[in-house]
Amino acid sequence: MALNEIMRPALAASHFRAACSNCDLRELCLPIDLTDDEMQRLEMLSHHKSNFPAGGYLYRSGDHFKSLYAIRSGSFKTRILHDDGREQVTGFLMAGEIIGLDAISTDTHTCEAVAMEASEVCELPFAKLEALSREIPSLQRHLYKIMSHEIVRDQGIMLLLGSMRAEERLAAFLLNLSQRNAVHGMPPTRFTLRMSRLEIGSYLGMKLETVSRTLSHFQEEGLIRVKARAIEILALSRLREVMEKP
Amino acid sequence: MALNEIMRPALAASHFRAACSNCDLRELCLPIDLTDDEMQRLEMLSHHKSNFPAGGYLYRSGDHFKSLYAIRSGSFKTRILHDDGREQVTGFLMAGEIIGLDAISTDTHTCEAVAMEASEVCELPFAKLEALSREIPSLQRHLYKIMSHEIVRDQGIMLLLGSMRAEERLAAFLLNLSQRNAVHGMPPTRFTLRMSRLEIGSYLGMKLETVSRTLSHFQEEGLIRVKARAIEILALSRLREVMEKP
DNA sequence: CGTAAACTTGAACGCACTCAAATGGTGTGG
DNA sequence: CCACACCATTTGAGTGCGTTCAAGTTTACG
Numbered sequence: 299m300a301l302n303e304i305m306r307p308a309l310a311a312s313h314f315r316a317a318c319s320n321c322d323l324r325e326l327c328l329p330i331d332l333t334d335d336e337m338q339r340l341e342m343l344s345h346h347k348s349n350f351p352a353g354g355y356l357y358r359s360g361d362h363f364k365s366l367y368a369i370r371s372g373s374f375k376t377r378i379l380h381d382d383g384r385e386q387v388t389g390f391l392m393a394g395e396i397i398g399l400d401a402i403s404t405d406t407h408t409c410e411a412v413a414m415e416a417s418e419v420c421e422l423p424f425a426k427l428e429a430l431s432r433e434i435p436s437l438q439r440h441l442y443k444i445m446s447h448e449i450v451r452d453q454g455i456m457l458l459l460g461s462m463r464a465e466e467r468l469a470a471f472l473l474n475l476s477q478r479n480a481v482h483g484m485p486p487t488r489f490t491l492r493m494s495r496l497e498i499g500s501y502l503g504m505k506l507e508t509v510s511r512t513l514s515h516f517q518e519e520g521l522i523r524v525k526a527r528a529i530e531i532l533a534l535s536r537l538r539e540v541m542e543k544p
Numbered sequence: 545m546a547l548n549e550i551m552r553p554a555l556a557a558s559h560f561r562a563a564c565s566n567c568d569l570r571e572l573c574l575p576i577d578l579t580d581d582e583m584q585r586l587e588m589l590s591h592h593k594s595n596f597p598a599g600g601y602l603y604r605s606g607d608h609f610k611s612l613y614a615i616r617s618g619s620f621k622t623r624i625l626h627d628d629g630r631e632q633v634t635g636f637l638m639a640g641e642i643i644g645l646d647a648i649s650t651d652t653h654t655c656e657a658v659a660m661e662a663s664e665v666c667e668l669p670f671a672k673l674e675a676l677s678r679e680i681p682s683l684q685r686h687l688y689k690i691m692s693h694e695i696v697r698d699q700g701i702m703l704l705l706g707s708m709r710a711e712e713r714l715a716a717f718l719l720n721l722s723q724r725n726a727v728h729g730m731p732p733t734r735f736t737l738r739m740s741r742l743e744i745g746s747y748l749g750m751k752l753e754t755v756s757r758t759l760s761h762f763q764e765e766g767l768i769r770v771k772a773r774a775i776e777i778l779a780l781s782r783l784r785e786v787m788e789k790p
Numbered sequence: 791c792g793t794a795a796a797c798t799t800g801a802a803c804g805c806a807c808t809c810a811a812a813t814g815g816t817g818t819g820g
Numbered sequence: 821c822c823a824c825a826c827c828a829t830t831t832g833a834g835t836g837c838g839t840t841c842a843a844g845t846t847t848a849c850g
Contacts, residue, residue, distance in 0.1 A: 378703055382788055386703040400699065402692035409699065428685065432678050439674065445691040452698035453655065457624055457632040458627065459705035464838065495797065503706035508838055510798055519756035526847065528799080534638035542628060711804065741829065754806060756830055772815070772829080795845065804839080813830070820823085 330440045343426040346370075347419050356411035356419065358396065360428065363401035365421045369393050372417020373492050376400075377500070378409045388452075388500040390414070390493060392478055400450050414492045459503045462541075467502045468512045469541040475516065475529055487534065491527040516540075576686045586683065588639035589672040590614075593665050602643065602665065609647035611667045615639050618663020619738050622646075623746070624655045633747040634698075636739060638659070638724055645694050660738045705749045713748045714758045715787040722777055733780065737773040748765075762786075763774065 332340065350356070359379055366482040374391045388409055391397050401407040402424065432437035458467055480486035491498070492525060502509070516522045521537050525531040531537060578586065596602070602613060609743055615637055622635045622643065624627055637643050647653040648670065679685035704713055726732035737744070741752040748755070762768045767775040767783050777783060 331757075334761050378699060380703070380707075382705075384707050385708045386699075388699045397699055400694055400696050402688050403696050404693075408696050428681075428688070432681065432684060435674075435678065438678060438684070442648050442674070442687070442691070445688070445695065446645055446650075447650075449691065449694050449698060450646050450654050451697060452702065453624060456634055456698065456705060457630075458700055459702060460632045460746065461626075461630050471682070494795095500706065505839060506797080507799085507840085510796095511838090513735045514798070742825095751807060752829080753808085753831085756828095760830070784806090791850100793848105793850090795848075796837105799844080799845105800842085802842105803842085805837095807837085809833090810836075811830105811832085812829105813828105815828070816826085818823100818825090820821105 306382075330433065331436055336434050336437070338428060339434070341505045343423060343430060344368075345421040345423070347421055348351070350413050350417040350419055352413050352415045352417075355415065357401075357407045358410045359399075359407055361407045363398070363405045363407055363424065365423045366396055366398045366424060366427065367411075368420040369395050369397060370418040370420055373414045374417065375414055375493060375497060376409045376411050382409075385500060387493075387497050388455075390497075392503065393482060396444055399445055401437045402445075431529075464502075464504050464508050465511055466541050467504065468509065468516070469537050471498065471502055471530065472516075472529065473534075473537060473541065476534070485529040489529055491529060547711040565717075571684070577682055578680065582680050582683070585676060585680070589669060589676060590671075591667040592616075593667055596661050598661045598663075598667060600756050602659065602705045603647075603653045604656045605653055606654045607647075609651045609653055609670070611669045612642055612644045612673065613657075613665040614668060615641050615643060616664040616666055619660045620657045621660055621739060621743060622655045622662065631746060633743050636743075636747065639728060641642040642690055645691055648691075661682055685705075710748075710750050710754050710762070711753050712787050712789075713750065714744075714755065714762070716784050717744065717748055717785065718775065718777065719780075719783060721775075722780070735775055737775060 320523075325380065334503065356374060369391055371393050373393070374397060375387055376389045376397065377385050377387045379385050391411075397411055397419075397542070398407070400409055425439075427441070431441055458470055462470065475489060476486045479489040492499075496507045499506045499509045512521070513524050516537075517524050519536075521540070522531050523532060552631060564656075574669060596618065617639050619639070620643060621633055621635045622637065623631050623633045625631050637657075643657055643665075644653070646655055673683075674688070677687055704716055708716070720730045721737075726734040739747075741755045745752040745755045759768070759770050763770050765782075767777070767779050767786070769778060
C-alpha cells in the first residue's frame with residue numbers, strides 16, 4: 299500500500315456527487331455512470347437543505363437514521379463521544395463526500411456530524427435510495443463502492459494511529475488535505491485549514507500542543523509555511539519522505 | 545457510546561451466517577430474514593472451500609476482487625502492509641463473520657487475510673450476490689448493514705487507538721473477545737487467544753513487550769489469569785472499570 | 791476595539807519504547 | 821518418549837517521544 303493512499307485518497311473527494319435536486323450528483327464520491335433518465339430519478343428522491351450554519355449539527359449520536367447526506371458545499375467533522383467525556387474525531391468531510399454511512403447498521407447514528415463552516419447538503423432518504431438502487435444496478439454498485447471506500451479509509455487511519463509517529467501522522471494529514479483541495483480546483487500547495495489544532499489532534503491521536511509544535515518544526519525545516527490556519531507546502535516531496543521513513 | 549460497544553460488538557459475531565452450500569448462512573453477521581426459497585437461491589450461488597490451512601492466505605494485497613467470504617469455522621486476521629515494511633493488523637475475524645469488504649471499492653484487495661488456525665470459509669461471488677440482492681430487498685439491506693457495521697467497528701478502533709492508554713486498550717480487547725467467544729457457546733470468562741502478543745500489539749498500536757507487561761499487570765491485580773494463550777477473566781466488572789477510567 | 795478563544799512555546803514528567811537477557815512452550819526428529 | 825532447537829513470552833533497565841502544566845502571544849469575532 300502506497301503511503302500517499304493511507305488517508306482518504308483524492309478519489310474520495312473527486313468522484314460521486316450524487317443526484318440531488320440542486321446538486322450535480324453525477325460525481326458523488328466515486329465515478330457514477332447513469333443515463334439522463336436514471337439521473338433524473340435519483341434527483342427526484344433527494345431534498346436540498348441549504349444554508350447549514352457553521353457549528354450546527356447535521357445529526358447527533360443516537361438520532362434515528364433516515365437519510366444519507368451529500369455535502370454540496372462547506373465541510374463537516376464527524377466524531378464519536380465517550381461516556382467519560384473523551385471524544386474522537388473520525389473524519390473531516392468536504393464537498394462531494396457522503397456522510398452518515400455509519401448509521402445504516404443499526405438505524406441509529408453512532409457518531410455526530412458538525413459543520414465546520416456554513417455548508418449545504420443534499421439529503422438522500424435512504425429507503426428511497428435503497429429502492430431505486432434495486433432498479434438501477436450501477437447505482438447499487440456505486441453505493442457498495444462508497445461504503446467499501448469508507449472502510450478502506452478507516453483502515454488507513456488505523457494504520458496511521460497504530461504505527462506512525464507524530465511527525466509522520468501530521469505529514470500524512472497535510473498531504474491528504476493537499477490532494478483533496480487540489481480536487482476542488484484549489485492549488486495543492488496552498489490551502490486553509492477548516493479545523494482547529496485541537497480537532498486535528500483528536501483526529502490524529504495527539505495533543506494540540508504536539509500538533510502545534512510539529513507544524514512549527516516542519517516550518518523550521520522549510521517543509522511548509524504556517525500562518526495561523528493558512529498552510530503553504532514548500533517541499534511536497536520532502537514532506538512525503540517524512541511520512542515514509544519509519 | 546457505551547464503552548462495551550467500542551470494539552466489534554457481540555452482534556457482529558452472533559448474527560449473519562449467510563447462505564453457502566454447506567453453511568447455515570441464515571445468520572451471517574447480522575440477523576437476516578429470508579424465505580426458504582430466497583435462502584435456497586442464496587445458497588446456490590456460494591461455493592464451499594473446506595480445510596483452509598493455518599497460516600494460509602485467503603487473499604493477498606493486490607489480488608483481484610471476486611468474492612466475499614463467510615467464515616464457517618476457524619479464524620483469520622486481516623492486515624495492511626506498508627511500503628517500508630510496517631504492518632497493521634486491522635481485524636481478527638471469527639466464525640460467522642464476513643471478510644473481504646474492503647475490496648469492493650477498487651475491485652482489488654487492499655489488505656491481506658491470513659488464517660490463524662485451520663479454517664473453513666464459504667465463498668460468495670460478489671457479482672452474483674449483487675445481482676441477487678437486487679431481487680431480494682432484505683438481502684440488499686443486509687449487505688448495506690454489514691458494510692455499515694464494519695465502518696462502525698473501524699471507527700471504534702480509531703477511538704481506541706486515538707484516545708486510550710495501553711491498559712484501556714487491552715482491557716477493551718479482552719472484553720471484546722469475551723463477548724464474541726460467549727456468542728460461540730464458549731464461557732465468557734475462559735478462552736484461548738488465537739493470536740500472538742506481536743499480533744495483538746499490532747492491532748492495538750503497542751509493542752509486544754507492552755502487551756505482555758500489561759497482561760502480567762492485570763494478573764497481579766487479580767483481574768485475569770494468564771497462562772500462555774489461555775485467558776481467564778476473574779473480575780469482569782473491574783476490567784470494565786479499567787477501560788472506563790481516563 | 792476589546793474580550794475570549796486559539797495558538798505557540800518552554801520546562802519537567804511519565805508512559806510506552808528500545809535493547810537485552812532469561813525463561814517457557816512447542817514441535818520435530820532421533 | 822525424550823532431547824534439542826526454535827520461537828514466543830516474560831522481565832529488567834534505561835531512554836525518549838509525546839504529554840502535562842504553565843505561561844505568553846496571536847487571532848477571530850461581536
